[in-house]
Amino acid sequence: MHFDTPDTRNLPLKAEQKIRLVRFLELIGDYLRDGHAQQHGAYTGMDDPVPVLPVAETLPRADSLEVLEAEVRECQACPLGRNRIKAVPGEGVLRPLVLVIGEGPGAEEDASGRPFVGRAGQLLDRMLDAVGLSREQNCFIANVVKCRPPNNRDPQPEEIAACAPFLARQLAILKPRMILCAGRVAAQTLLHTSEGIGRLRGQVTEYQDLPLLATYHPSAILRDESLKRPAWEDLKALRARLAVLDAGYARDQGEA
Ligand code: URA
Numbered sequence: 001m002h003f004d005t006p007d008t009r010n011l012p013l014k015a016e017q018k019i020r021l022v023r024f025l026e027l028i029g030d031y032l033r034d035g036h037a038q039q040h041g042a043y044t045g046m047d048d049p050v051p052v053l054p055v056a057e058t059l060p061r062a063d064s065l066e067v068l069e070a071e072v073r074e075c076q077a078c079p080l081g082r083n084r085i086k087a088v089p090g091e092g093v094l095r096p097l098v099l100v101i102g103e104g105p106g107a108e109e110d111a112s113g114r115p116f117v118g119r120a121g122q123l124l125d126r127m128l129d130a131v132g133l134s135r136e137q138n139c140f141i142a143n144v145v146k147c148r149p150p151n152n153r154d155p156q157p158e159e160i161a162a163c164a165p166f167l168a169r170q171l172a173i174l175k176p177r178m179i180l181c182a183g184r185v186a187a188q189t190l191l192h193t194s195e196g197i198g199r200l201r202g203q204v205t206e207y208q209d210l211p212l213l214a215t216y217h218p219s220a221i222l223r224d225e226s227l228k229r230p231a232w233e234d235l236k237a238l239r240a241r242l243a244v245l246d247a248g249y250a251r252d253q254g255e256a
Pocket of ligand 1: 114115
């Protein structure tokens with residue numbers, strides 16, 4: 001949206017009020033014309049394959065997981081909404097130690113409305129458990145896109161962009177201490193890069209002042225057993241950083 005800004009400083013009050021009214025109507029007009037796409041960051045940078053997540057401060061103030069989940073379940077901002085059985089907003093605790101971010105729901109998640117409940121999810125739960133983490137106690141599990149891409153294909157940049165405000169809002173509401181990206185799509189999206197997961201994994205970097213670690217997606221580990229060892233190294237790096245961030249966790253893990 002763009003306004004030519006007339007100088008209203010020397011105008012009599014009524015004229016200035018009219019200009020303000022016109023501006024307001026323009027604003028409403030833009031909203032009605034562009035609707036969700038404008039609010040929810042329509043993807044326009046087709047030459048840039050990795051969309052940027054909006055910054056949490058630019059998003060609604062009075063927000064809650066309940067409001068967000070209801071919006072996710074209604075959302076039709078991209079074509080994935082048309083073919084889903086259930087949207088998958090995510091699950092876990094408020095103020096988690098770790099926000100785990102996957103790619104998008106698969107068949108079991110689509111059927112149940114819950115994240116990471118298939119084979120990959122069971123492996124993810126075991127990986128988290130190995131370092132004292134779980135969705136019941138100290139994690140929240142979400143995905144980059146909240147509806148299943150057909151045939152488990154990668155989510156498209158415009159689908160990621162349409163869904164990005166939900167993830168940004170989850171970050172703002174949940175206030176995790178750390179982010180764990182499970183797999184390439186989540187890592188590339190948050191780090192805004194097209195670098196491969198082999199290079200992105202294993203080192204703690206930052207996302208909006210939060211420590212972020214990327215590791216292999218559990219589905220990739222199920223396909224290729226040789227990824228188990230580096231994934232375990234990643235989990236140890238996650239545990240070490242969490243022990244620095246949280247004294248209770250460090251005590252429970254015997255790292256105090
Ligand atoms: N894979 C993901 O990335 N997310 C899920 O929720 C399930 C499988």
